[in-house]
Amino acid sequence: MPNLSDAGREEYKNSEFILEAAGIDFTYSNGYKVFENVNIQLKENTFAAIIGPSGIGKSTLLRILGGFLKPDTGAVYLKGKKIVKPTSDIILIHQSIVTFPWMTALENVMMPLKIKKIPNELAEEKAMKYLELVGLQGFENLYPKEMSGGMRQRVAIARALAAEPTVFLMDEPFAHLDELTAEGLRQDIYNILFSPETPLKVVVLVSHNLTEVVELADEIFVLNNIPATVIANIPVTISRPRNPRSDEFNQLLDNLYTHLTPPRIKTR
């Protein structure tokens, strides 16, 4: 347990949540206030989704959750510990699929392990395990440019998993894939992420695709208004695997659409 000095009281708090954003306010450098009092709390083994109208600040919120951006007020806590800078405990998966073209799939996935100074042999073994987990066994010696978009995204996910994070932040991870590939990866992703072989506890997904959100999420946070705040927190209790043609799936979809009205400017 951390030492709770006076300064430490701000840094740590007892929390039942894995990831918690408390009272987040954020203003862009041009003076535009994006968020006001955004609160998100996520328990263990939660796949959360953040939705909202275009330009509302969903990707910005992900970057705040990852410690890439510092909120004006409020804080983000990982297992009660305040996040003040990016950490390999919270890994961001980008909308553009990011791989390193000068490394093979295996080398891409080994990179986070090498940085942690894990011996080469063990790093390779672990990297192979993650490649297998994302369904890329047999492709480990290919370079990213020799792979399809879907395979590249699997490499990016395996590399992120190799960092052995607690939280995954996914910024529209399927946006650049064709519908068939995206659907295949969507079907796999939940099992990959929450497989017993990964230390992941929470996934936060940002997406415009409401079907994708309902298919994957345990909990949906709806952002709206200017400045944005969480206007709805909707638990998804539909049992898995989820059938997009089922009535309850479509009811939930309709419900989400009602929240996605054009943003209104808040008056004081």
Added chain:
Amino acid sequence: MNVFILIILAVFATTGRVFFLILLAIVSGWFLSYASIEEIYIPLTEIFESVPVISFFPIVLLIFVINIGGELGIELAVDFLVFTAVVWNIWMGEYQAFKTVPNEMVEVSENLNMNIWQKLRYVYIPFSIPRVAANLFPSVSDGYFYITVSEVFTVGTVQYHAFGIGSLLMEFYSKNEMQYIFYSLLIQGILIGFVIVLLRQYSKYAVAKYTLDTDAPIIRRGRINVRTTTRIISTIARNPVSRLAGYYRQRTSYKIKKEEFEKEEKRYNIGKYLVYSIGIILLILIIYGSLKLIFSIDRSTWMKLFSITPEILLYMAFDYLRVLIILLISVIMAIFIGYYLAMHRIMEAIFVPIIQIFSSFPPPLYFPIIFGITYPFIYHYFGNFYTEVYVLFLGFISTFYYVFYSYWIGVKALPSEYFDIMKNLNMGTLSRLRYIIIPGTFPYLIAGITSTINSAWGGLMIGEYWPYIVGDKSLEVQNGLMKFIDVNTLNGNIAYAAWASFILAIVVAIYSIFFTKKMMDLAKKKYVAEEGIFAT
């Protein structure tokens, strides 16, 4: 004439020469690029790009000074030397731009039945403007460097002058007129500062107006913003990467078109004949010069030339060692300083313009002052080794800029997602450099290293033998190929100088084919960071 007016006129004469030659390179490049055939153009440009300008020196002397003679011959000799220094960058940039014009644009131009001139005017030339703008910075630096060196040269007992700040300064140095030297440097500095500001503004304008899909802000008149310029440079600076990766992709579609359209075939042929004609004219000139040289030399001289060849090769080994040291120091410094500046915006805003102005200020103009001030200390600490220190230093200040600038642009052009990942994985500076920054900027580093090697030869050319650099002191190395060429040119022994240059050109061309091109191919295949980002 009043000395100040003379200095101002000389500064303008030199600057005018640089800009006229750059303009000539730009305009000729547009036509050649449109007409070019990559099978000839690319290897030729790549080889010439990495051959030091000094290799042209004896040919230039022979063709222009000895055959044409007079003021015109001298002026043409100087201009040709500088032209060879600035032309390759610009031609390559334009060629890249022409080959990467989006197919949709080409289709529109064909749809509207544009003729060649209209296509050039409305599509190709506007599209190439950002690349031209990006290449202006290094070309102006190169131009100033070589023009100040070339304005005065001695063959045997005859010293040739072309009016300009380089020749005027040499005169001031020889008469030890320090106050005029300072005024000259000051006026030259002011003009270079002005030129840099002008080029920066032009780059911003070019990017805002001519670049497709950029987030560069619209230019408002009268505002100079260093941070914006930095972003713009990184936006337009795709040249090294495109140079390595771009044209091969385009080549396929170009060929398909060639087969599909008879009209295209005709244009291709016109271009082919144009390039062949220019190539043949150049070849005739070179063969004529060489034959004239060969027949003017008797058998005994030929025997002497062969007998001194081992000596020349030894001198070349010394010079390659010097180039290697200069290169290593430059690359190591560039990697750390470039990365630091790219990561720290405020420092970048202060130091990048300083480095830019410094780099455009030709070292031959101010080096004697540095020598004069530091000589007692350097001699005290390094003893007789002092000449090597100065030669390496001169090489360094002539060349550091190229690899730094290229690498810094490479770091700026890395996808922002890579920086997120480096932060995300808590990577330290060395890990970042090892795994991401250096591989990610590899094509830029190779491009920078090529220019650095080329300019290091330029630095050695001046530094290895500089008689009476300050007062009665001379700078002279023990062994060096550049010294050998300099001394023999000075003594009127053109045959020896030409022979040494010829051997150097062969070695450099082999090096270029087997090393530079190989590294570029590797960079093209593996190290293009943009290919790591997949987005439809």
